[in-house]
Amino acid sequence: MSRFRLFDLNPAQHDAATTLEGPLLILAGAGTGKTRVITARIAVLLGHDVPPHQILAVTFTNKAANEMRDRIKGMVDDAKGLNISTFHALCLRILRVSIEKLGYKNTFSIYSEGDQLGLLKKIINRTSAQDENLEPAVAKAWISKAKNNGWRPPEDDETLVGSVYRQYQIALKQLNAVDFDDLLMLAVRVMDDHEDVRDLWRGRFRYIMVDEFQDTNKLQLDLVTLLAGDPPNVCVVGDDDQSIYGWRGAEVSNILDFERYFPNPHIVKLEQNYRSTNAILRTANSLIKNNPRRRPKSLWSDNGDGEKVRIVQMPDDRVEASFVTEEIQRMQMENLAPWEEFAVLYRMNAQSRLLENNFRRLKIPYRLVGGKSFYDRREVKDVLAYLSVILNPTDDVSLFRIVNTPARGISGATTERAMEQSIADKCSVFETLRSEEFLATFTKKTAGAIRDFAALLDRYETRILEPAADFASIVNAMVEEIGYLEDLKRSCKTPEEALSRESNVREMLNALADYQERKDGGLQGFLDDLALDQKKEEEDDDQAKGVTLITLHAAKGLEFSHVHLIGLEEGLLPHARSKLEGTLDEERRLLYVGITRARKTLTMTHCNSRLKFGNTSPCSPSIFIRELATDDLELTNHHALMNQPVEDSSVRASFARMREMLEGK
């Protein structure tokens, strides 16, 4: 029946996978087979004839959800009907069904970060006094925090942010749009405020599992509490030592005080690590035990001691970068491992630049994780804005984006007036654009342009809303009709840029056609998928192989045979701001996450000086270095390593390898 064997699990894992009833807290240290246990537990539930639709597994990322789905498919014959979803996708599902209770229409748009910032900027401009200054990004962070803590906007205008928050929420509702935080907040609210909605969802998932529980915020905990039946069969998996998203609203207390929310849980600790050597694990343990509030645990493995962890002192950041790159090249040449098994980890993205220069210089393939997403590119957003307006004509933000793209003679002054009028009339900008009364105030030419634009949208709206519409070809036809690609080409400086932008649009249209074949969520479903999975498109074509350059945050959940962790200096790791904000513990966890990414070797570097904001400034080693158990460390410096005699065998190996390369050509 099922293709997995329970006796492959160690005793703790077995305990976790077979405890099915009541609250269960699985404390899964780094590399202890967490995903394996979750998937095994699902298989056990299915083996007990629990209907798949009564099982819900929630993750943070689409990647984690997909991985879980794939693993389960390999374990059981029929995984159909299982609910494996991210928090946001789950909430979206709830809202598409029930949001009308909150006064939104169920065709609501989901605003990306860029849309959000644009809207906030407008609100700030019209609200703030001359002497007041509020960065849209600051307002956004504040509002996000407020939403995640369940604070409603203030009634009064006592503070500017409070006032902006209130107006922002009103504006979103008028636009029939929600932001990412709203997905959670409104899902919780609609269940809180409406008993019938709560009854619809509560207990529907008899078994709930939450992955990466240490990263959940208050709203997410509320959501789980609301969904859980009685008794609550809630199984959460996480590691308080890997909680690194506190700055984003994650509450470590959710996992630390789990008993408070779900009394008398069964607690399982997974401490046997299958990833790293004991030298690496002991180093990690010695660091993390300096954190005060935590659930004590200590990782160990059967993998032997392994090589010592190196701490290398560097004269400056330039030498650091070239040393790391050249060492990785040497190790790869010596056939230690392919490029993919090396990673360089750092605290902030700016540190990747020097590395990139060196990797390019040595012609070493690398992949830079992070950066702008496919979804954020101008041309992709443009096309999506058209689709968004067609489905949700009250979405003024998207409307402004496309009203004169490509240029069709509707200028900024015109849209400015349209906005004022729409505020006065308390209707959407699109409605204003269609009112003859409003059009009468313009020249014939401008009025004509507006009429044509409205007619265009109407025409495509009608076609797309037809039952069983072939929306992929309809959208193709629309892009064709508005001459978008030609306009795009004209706006590009270089032919390469034009080519790349055009192919982005084509890729998106292909994705749409692909979606239409695979799923039946319609255009709405396509936009939802895209909004909730912004990385996907990028990763498809960016499967580039090579050394991984990645921030410590983004590295969580990954592993590499050979890790170089750079910039262990006061002010960088721990970051200077952590001192002001009192988040030193989180910085320590961040380093802990970095250390535990390494399978076989780990090298950590710190510099005597570093280029900061354009000038060289001195650096002192991170206080974290002093916390590490010295038994497993090799403390050295760049100068000593460079003057070390090279072993004969490694010279021979690299010559052999070089010959191979030359002859292989």
Add this chain to the structure above:
DNA sequence: AATCGTCTGCTTTTT
């Protein structure tokens, strides 16, 4: 509307 030049102000970023 587009482009150039000056100013500013600097983590991390699952959805």
Add this chain to the structure above:
DNA sequence: GCAGACGATT
């Protein structure tokens, strides 16, 4: 040191 924002200029 460098990107992103903004305002002055054509």
